[in-house]
Amino acid sequence: MLTTLKRIVQEVNQIPDLDNALSCVASRVKDALKVDSCSVYLANYEEQNLLLVATDGLAPDAIGHVAIGFSEGLIGLIGQREEPINISDAPAHPRFKHYPEVKEENYHAFLGAPIIHQRRVLGVITLQQRKRRKFSEDEEAFLVTLATQLALEIAHAEARGILTVNDSGTTSHWQKPLRGVPGSTGLAIGIGYIADLKVNLRNHVARRSDDAEGELARFKQAVYQTREQVADLSSRIATSVPDDVQGIFQLYHQLLDANSLGTEVEAKIQQGWDAPSALKLVVDVYVNQFRSMNDPYMQERAIDVEDLANRVLVNLLHSEQDLSKKLASVGESILIAEEVSAPMLAEFPRDKLRGIISMRGSNNSHAAILARAMGLPAVMGLTDVPLSLLEGKEILLDGYSGAVIVAPSESVREEFKQLVAEEQLLSERILKQADLEAVTIDGCDVSLLINAGLSAELENSHMHSGEGVGLYRTEVPFMLRQRFPSEQEQCSLYRSMLKAYPGKEICMRTLDVGGDKPLPYFPINEENPFLGWRGIRLTLDHPEIFLVQVRAMLRANIGYGNLKIMLPMITTVSEVVEAKRLIKQAYYEVADEEKMPEGALLMPKIGVMLEVPSVLYHLPQLAAKVDFFSVGSNDLTQYLLAVDRNNPRVAPLYDSYHPAVLAALNNIVQQANQLNTPVTVCGELAGEPGGAILLLAMGYRSLSMNSHNLLKVKWVIRSVDLSDAKALLAEVLALDEPREVKNRINHYLETIGLGGLVRAGI
Numbered sequence: 001m002l003t004t005l006k007r008i009v010q011e012v013n014q015i016p017d018l019d020n021a022l023s024c025v026a027s028r029v030k031d032a033l034k035v036d037s038c039s040v041y042l043a044n045y046e047e048q049n050l051l052l053v054a055t056d057g058l059a060p061d062a063i064g065h066v067a068i069g070f071s072e073g074l075i076g077l078i079g080q081r082e083e084p085i086n087i088s089d090a091p092a093h094p095r096f097k098h099y100p101e102v103k104e105e106n107y108h109a110f111l112g113a114p115i116i117h118q119r120r121v122l123g124v125i126t127l128q129q130r131k132r133r134k135f136s137e138d139e140e141a142f143l144v145t146l147a148t149q150l151a152l153e154i155a156h157a158e159a160r161g162i163l164t165v166n167d168s169g170t171t172s173h174w175q176k177p178l179r180g181v182p183g184s185t186g187l188a189i190g191i192g193y194i195a196d197l198k199v200n201l202r203n204h205v206a207r208r209s210d211d212a213e214g215e216l217a218r219f220k221q222a223v224y225q226t227r228e229q230v231a232d233l234s235s236r237i238a239t240s241v242p243d244d245v246q247g248i249f250q251l252y253h254q255l256l257d258a259n260s261l262g263t264e265v266e267a268k269i270q271q272g273w274d275a276p277s278a279l280k281l282v283v284d285v286y287v288n289q290f291r292s293m294n295d296p297y298m299q300e301r302a303i304d305v306e307d308l309a310n311r312v313l314v315n316l317l318h319s320e321q322d323l324s325k326k327l328a329s330v331g332e333s334i335l336i337a338e339e340v341s342a343p344m345l346a347e348f349p350r351d352k353l354r355g356i357i358s359m360r361g362s363n364n365s366h367a368a369i370l371a372r373a374m375g376l377p378a379v380m381g382l383t384d385v386p387l388s389l390l391e392g393k394e395i396l397l398d399g400y401s402g403a404v405i406v407a408p409s410e411s412v413r414e415e416f417k418q419l420v421a422e423e424q425l426l427s428e429r430i431l432k433q434a435d436l437e438a439v440t441i442d443g444c445d446v447s448l449l450i451n452a453g454l455s456a457e458l459e460n461s462h463m464h465s466g467e468g469v470g471l472y473r474t475e476v477p478f479m480l481r482q483r484f485p486s487e488q489e490q491c492s493l494y495r496s497m498l499k500a501y502p503g504k505e506i507c508m509r510t511l512d513v514g515g516d517k518p519l520p521y522f523p524i525n526e527e528n529p530f531l532g533w534r535g536i537r538l539t540l541d542h543p544e545i546f547l548v549q550v551r552a553m554l555r556a557n558i559g560y561g562n563l564k565i566m567l568p569m570i571t572t573v574s575e576v577v578e579a580k581r582l583i584k585q586a587y588y589e590v591a592d593e594e595k596m597p598e599g600a601l602l603m604p605k606i607g608v609m610l611e612v613p614s615v616l617y618h619l620p621q622l623a624a625k626v627d628f629f630s631v632g633s634n635d636l637t638q639y640l641l642a643v644d645r646n647n648p649r650v651a652p653l654y655d656s657y658h659p660a661v662l663a664a665l666n667n668i669v670q671q672a673n674q675l676n677t678p679v680t681v682c683g684e685l686a687g688e689p690g691g692a693i694l695l696l697a698m699g700y701r702s703l704s705m706n707s708h709n710l711l712k713v714k715w716v717i718r719s720v721d722l723s724d725a726k727a728l729l730a731e732v733l734a735l736d737e738p739r740e741v742k743n744r745i746n747h748y749l750e751t752i753g754l755g756g757l758v759r760a761g762i
């Protein structure tokens with residue numbers, strides 16, 4: 001049965017049109033299970049019904065016309081219960097509803113399973129039989145397994161349908177948005193630019209064309225180019241590889257022959273597909289045939305066929321305008337990638353970058369943090385959207401809600417432009433208060449610091465508005481190099497920061513790599529990197545790395561005295577003891593090398609990051625060893641909720657407004673105050689309007705954030721009364737869900753005139 005299931009799924013995957021794909025499912029399942037009928041219904045949430053879209057066994061005329069309400073009949077019951085229903089006599093069931101149009105009077109046995117993707121019912125698939133009987137456990141398991149496979153295909157097709165643009169270049173009148181995870185607030189309009197798009201058949205989306213003659217000529221030219229390239233490759237390595245390897249090139253030549261792949265591709269072009277799509281449809285069938293063979297040698301040939309097809313595809317697309325030239329011509333752009341990285345942002349012309357879409361990642365993934373630091377609107381986790389469909393299209397990006405509208409209508413574009421204009425007015429109002437003190441209406445002073453290390457240009461522009469650096473990410477220079485930076489290189493870098501702001505404390509975090517921050521020259525391969533070798537664990541295992549970095553920091557601090565050192569990922573007191581021993585060793589080494597008298601070299605304050613739940617129950621012991629605490633709310637949230645913050649499948653579960661996270665933060669500041677240990681929050685929560693209010697109410701008086709958010713938070717602090725904030729905190733700590741917490745905070749922001757900070761528009 002598993003083999004049958006795989007065969008059906010593979011066949012369906014080759015059909016780019018969803019209606020035809022589901023019709024194929026109905027027919028293949030009916031034949032495979034030898035039932036009298038198989039049907040598929042898709043959910044329409046706007047109309048609140050399930051529409052019959054494919055059937056083999058019910059009346060064909062009913063397709064596209066019979067819609068069953070979410071609360072009606074057995075189909076609606078399956079959607080409501082979100083589980084399979086298996087009954088021997090459907091007409092006798094109290095929820096059975098007769099629809100004359102489908103002509104199911106003679107059917108009795110009924111089995112239905114919901115099609116669910118990420119907690120959302122997308123549809124229902126059913127089996128029916130004339131005789132009265134219960135479907136077997138194997139049949140039920142088959143249908144449930146098939147439904148899970150179909151869910152992803154339907155979700156992808158739904159996204160493709162939203163993005164479909166007709167020949168005139170206009171979209172449908174209703175402009176349904178795509179939905180991702182809000183990564184960075186703000187609004188943006190720009191042309192989609194895909195960074196580092198790999199040309200291959202797997203990520204190519206099939207498209208139609210009405211120019212068969214032109215597409216045929218294009219395909220033949222690409223095949224000719226590929227044949228020349230293969231011949232050149234073959235001759236270049238003829239004397240240096242075995243004959244069986246040379247045989248692969250012979251296979252390539254055979255496949256390129258007009259009587260092989262060529263004939264089938266040309267037939268697909270004549271059916272109305274463009275050349276790349278025709279190539280994909282034909283080659284996918286061959287690849288799946290090879291992979292399903294029992295002979296390992298023949299299975300390997302699937303790789304050869306796919307490689308050859310990708311070479312043809314590259315030549316097919318080569319005539320299209322180079323992406324860099326497109327970027328120069330389109331101007332304002334939305335950067336799109338599977339996962340946006342720091343190098344991508346560094347290479348992209350800043351004056352043309354308006355927003356970011358990252359297909360992977362969540363609200364607090366590294367890409368989202370980068371976006372917020374740069375003041376760029378961002379949407380993360382757009383998992384069901386084929387990358388290539390966004391390239392070159394006009395995009396409206398809403399970083400507040402996570403909405404993305406592609407190829408908007410004129411009316412939608414004008415409405416969005418009005419929201420952008422209102423956001424600009426709000427920014428101007430905030431800027432007017434840049435030089436004022438961060439003090440609440442009732443006189444509570446707050447120290448606002450900057451999270452630095454991502455972009456010197458951006459951070460320096462707002463540094464005068466902050467009181468120092470609460471988190472300097474020293475790992476970024478390590479990540480941007482092809483080797484470990486030398487002690488002198490690090491010293492120069494750290495000195496430039498300490499020298500630029502001699503009157504302000506600069507808190508430097510020791511190297512914090514691993515997890516979602518790998519070093520290209522120091523690969524770490526782990527099944528669960530966030531619970532693995534990262535932060536202080538790595539540097540204590542490599543004291544040569546730790547000592548060089550600390551020596552560089554101490555040497556850079558000579559003559560300034562504004563350095564603080566922070567240790568990341570601390571879980572035990574022993575890690576602090578060992579780190580302090582190494583810091584002391586570095587201290588004596590630098591003092592000796594610099595020939596400084598005893599006590600002349602300043603020992604900086606040493607603190608720890610509170611980001612692992614175990615330290616919540618060990619604060620008194622840690623306080624006895626360090627000078628200060630700094631709460632890393634990003635990782636603390638991740639570990640408290642057991643959610644990988646880079647995994648889009650569980651992104652909705654990652655939320656720093658979870659009542660448990662807020663309770664933990666509240667507990668930390670209360671303990672820290674009792675222990676007389678200074679504490680700062682340097683996670684992303686500190687830079688959010690609602691988060692800053694709650695932290696202020698808890699008792700935090702030092703917040704560190706990305707430079708772009710600093711002025712917003714200052715404006716918020718100057719607009720709130722501490723007593724009101726404490727009342728709000730008491731309310732939200734008693735709530736059950738993060739959604740309830742955020743709704744209550746947003747309502748409060750609306751009542752004090754700050755709603756424009758958490759939604760589009762003033």
